[in-house]
Amino acid sequence: MFSIGVGPYTGSGPVQEVGTFSTVTVTQSLDTGTTVAFELPGTSPAARQIDELATDVWVYLAAATIARCRVVSVEQTFGPEGGDSVQVSAVDYKGLMNNRHVHSGLEFVSVDQAVILWNLIVHTQAQTGGDLGITSGTLDGGGITRDRSYSPGDNLGNIMGNLSNVINGPWWGIDADLVLNVAPFDSFTTALTPILLGVTARVMNRQSGVGQFANAAIITGNKDATVPLAIANSDLGTDPRGRWERVESFPSVTEQNTLDEKGEGLLQSARSPIARWAAEIDPARYLVDAAYTPGQFVDIVVPPSLVAPIGVPEFSVFGQITSVTLTIDADGTTGVSVIAVEVPDEL
Numbered sequence: 524m525f526s527i528g529v530g531p532y533t534g535s536g537p538v539q540e541v542g543t544f545s546t547v548t549v550t551q552s553l554d555t556g557t558t559v560a561f562e563l564p565g566t567s568p569a570a571r572q573i574d575e576l577a578t579d580v581w582v583y584l585a586a587a588t589i590a591r592c593r594v595v596s597v598e599q600t601f602g603p604e605g606g607d608s609v610q611v612s613a614v615d616y617k618g619l620m621n622n623r624h625v626h627s628g629l630e631f632v633s634v635d636q637a638v639i640l641w642n643l644i645v646h647t648q649a650q651t652g653g654d655l656g657i658t659s660g661t662l663d664g665g666g667i668t669r670d671r672s673y674s675p676g677d678n679l680g681n682i683m684g685n686l687s688n689v690i691n692g693p694w695w696g697i698d699a700d701l702v703l704n705v706a707p708f709d710s711f712t713t714a715l716t717p718i719l720l721g722v723t724a725r726v727m728n729r730q731s732g733v734g735q736f737a738n739a740a741i742i743t744g745n746k747d748a749t750v751p752l753a754i755a756n757s758d759l760g761t762d763p764r765g766r767w768e769r770v771e772s773f774p775s776v777t778e779q780n781t782l783d784e785k786g787e788g789l790l791q792s793a794r795s796p797i798a799r800w801a802a803e804i805d806p807a808r809y810l811v812d813a814a815y816t817p818g819q820f821v822d823i824v825v826p827p828s829l830v831a832p833i834g835v836p837e838f839s840v841f842g843q844i845t846s847v848t849l850t851i852d853a854d855g856t857t858g859v860s861v862i863a864v865e866v867p868d869e870l
Contacts, residue, residue, distance in 0.1 A: 524584065524585075524806060524809075524810065524849070524851065524857045525547075525549065525582060525583060525584045525585075525589075525849055525851065525857075526540060526541075526582075526583045527540070527541045527547060527549075527559065527561065527580055527581065527582050527583070528540045528541060528569075528580070528581045528583070529541060529569055529572050529573055529578055529579070529580055529581075529594075530572060530578065530579060530581070531574075531577065531578065531579070532577060532578065532579040532593060534579070536581060537579075537580075537581045538572055539568055539569045539571075539572045540569065541561060541563060541567075541569040541580075542567075542568075542569065543563055543564055543567045543569070543853075544561050544562060544563045544853060545561075545562045545563070545608075545852070545853050546561065546562060546850065546851070546852050546853070547559070547560075547561040547850065547851050548560045548561070548848065548849070548850050549582050549590065549848065549849045549850075550846060550847070550848045550849075551589070551590065551816070551817050551846060551847045551848075551849075552817060552845065552846045553694065553817035553818050553843075553844070553845045553846065554684070554687070554845065555617070555618065556614065556615040556616075556617030556618045556696060556697070557582070557589075557590040557592055557614070557615040557617075557618075558592070558612070558613065558614050558615070558618065559580050559582060559590070559592050559611075559612070559613040559614075560610070560611065560612050560613075561610075561611050562608055562609065562610050562611070563608070563609055563611070564607060564608060564609070565599055565601075565607035565608060565609045566607055570609050573594060573597060573609070573611060574594070575594055575595075575596070575597040576593070576594065576595065577594075578593070578594040579591055579592065579593055579594070579613075580592045580593075580594060580611075580613045581699070582699075584849075585810075588699040588700075589699060590615055590699050591615060591616065591698075591699040591700075591701065592613035592614055592615045592616075592618075593613055593614060593615075593616070593618075593619055594611055594612070594613045595612055595613060595614055595618075596610075596611070596612040597609060597610070597611055597612075598610045615697060616655060616657060616697040616701060617695070617696055617697045618680075619655065620647075620679040620680040620683055621678065621679075621680030621681075622680075623647040623653070623678075623679040623680070624647075624675075624676055624677060624678055624679060625643075625646065625673045625674060625675055625676065625677040625679065625682075626646070626647075626650055626675055627675060628672070628673070628674055628675065629642070629643075629646060629671075629672065629673040630671075630672045631669065631670065631671045631672070632670050633668045633669075633670060634668055634669060634670075634671070635662075635664040635666075635667070635668055635669075636664040636665075636667050636668065636669045636686060636692065636693055636705075637662035637663055637664030637693055637695075637705035638662060638664065639669060639671055639686065640662075640664075640683055640686065640693070640695050640703070640705055641659050641662055641703060641705070643673075643679055643682070643683060644657050644659075644703055647679055655701065656701050657697055657701045657702070657703055658701065658702055658703070659702070659703050660698070660702035660703060660704045661704045661705065661706060662703075662704075662705050663693070663705055663706045663707065663710070664693050664705060664707075665691065665693060665707040665710075667691055667693075669686070670778060670780065670781070671686070671781070672777075672778070674775075677775075683695065685785070688785070688788050688789075688792070689781075689784040689785055689787070689788040690784055690787040690788040690791055691707075692708075692788060693705050693706060693707055693708070694706055694707070694708045694711075694818065708818070708843075711818035711819050711820060711843070712819055712820070713819070713820040713821065713822075714813075714815055714819050714820065714821040714822075714844075715812065716808075716812045716813050717821060717822035717823065717824050717839065718800070718802050718804075718813075718815075718821055718822070718823045718824065718842075718861070718863070719824040720824070720826055722805075722808070723802075723804060723805060723808045723812075723813040724802040724803060724804055724805070725803045725804070725805055726802065726803040727800060727801070727802045727803075727826065728800070728801045728802070729798055729799075729800055729829065730798065730799050730800070730801055731798060732798045732799055732864075735792075735793060736764075736767055736793060737767050737768055737769035737790065737793035738755060738756040738759050738762055738764070738766065738767055738790075738793075739753075739754070739755035739756070739759060739766055739767065739768045739769075739790075740752075740753075740754055740755070740768065740769045740770070740771065740786060740789055740790050740793065741753050741768065741769075741770045741771075742754070742770075742771050742772075742773070742782060742785060742786035742789065743770075743771075743772045743773070743774075743782075744772075744773050744774065744775075744776035744777065744779075744781075744782040744785075745773075745774055745775065745776055745777045746774075748777040748778075748779075749776060749777065749778070749779050749782045750779065752782055752783060752786045754786050754787065754790055755790075756790070769789070769793055771785075771786075771789055773785055798864075798865050799842075799845070799862055799863060799864045799865065800823055800842060800862070800863045800864075800865070801860065801861070801862050802860065802861050802862075802863070803858065803859070803860050804859040804860065804861055805859075806857045806858065806859050809859045815844050815847055815861050816844065816847060817844050817845060817846060817847055818843065818844060819843070819844045820841065820842070820843050820844075820866065821841075821842055821843070821844060821863060822839050822840075822841060822842075823839060823840050823841070823842045823863060823865075824838070824839050825838060825839055825840060840865050840866075841865070841866045842863035842864055842865050842866055843863060843864055843866050844861055844862070844863050845862050845863065845864055846861065846862045847859070847860075847861050848860045848861075
């Protein structure tokens with residue numbers, strides 16, 4: 524169903540397919556990008572091509588390249604009677620932003636949020652040895668401008684993630700061709716085929732999101748420059764669940780409007796979705812009409828015996844795919860699992 528290859532990150536493609544392995548796991552996440560983990564013999568041709576931090580892994584589904592990741596960890600185990608296995612972990616170029624930082628003060632005033640993201644990439648690629656080959660693609664910030672200031676040492680992964688997490692923040696990703704794309708979270712397409720137990724899904728599991736739920740929050744920023752923010756849902760007084768609070772602190776935030784945005788974004792994500800669905804997808808259907816991808820919206824047909832937290836279960840709920848995990852074992856057994864969050868009614 525899928526395959527992987529390895530080669531120098533300076534190249535345009537792999538120089539060796541990983542043909543001998545025990546298990547390969549590819550996880551595509553809407554928020555954090557793609558990760559790859561696999562184990563192979565230390566004596567295999569592919570192992571000879573792996574250089575920690577300097578090797579890329581290409582992931583192919585059929586003939587299409589779906590991800591390009593950098594090897595960030597290599598562990599090797601030597602056992603009795605010549606045992607030799609290598610465990611490899613890799614992250615895509617979005618994940619690499621967690622290892623990059625701001626080098627000089629950056630100030631953005633009324634700048635499109637997609638352009639801010641691209642300029643952060645430009646900033647890090649301008650540093651000595653920092654060029655990753657990332658280019659700009661679609662930069663659709665939804666027409667929303669932001670005021671942002673960043674200081675030397677700020678982690679790019681954190682600040683770019685924070686920009687996504689504020690209310691109306693954009694999704695961003697770096698694809699297999701190393702192109703940065705930015706788009707509103709609600710701009711993804713809707714899958715034509717629903718997730719339906721016994722048809723596209725072999726197993727379904729509705730997971731409670733109560734651990735992340737809140738309908739009231741207290742948000743604090745830099746104590747010398749901002750005023751703490753206390754916010755709550757407009758329907759809190761009639762919510763049958765009563766009051767559930769969260770407290771978050773952002774000591775590096777010095778702008779009150781930035782703190783307000785963070786508070787609204789946190790409360791929006793905390794109040795809904797309140798649950799997520801995990802499903803094991805039939806691999807045969809995945810290759811035909813159920814090739815769900817992160818960000819895609821999908822109808823989830825609810826099993827009739829669902830115990831709903833409040834009210835009568837709906838026949839179906841609308842969800843957004845947040846992650847897709849592909850696995851393949853040495854004997855060729857494949858698996859596909861997805862996680863989708865229920866989308867709030869206001870979307």
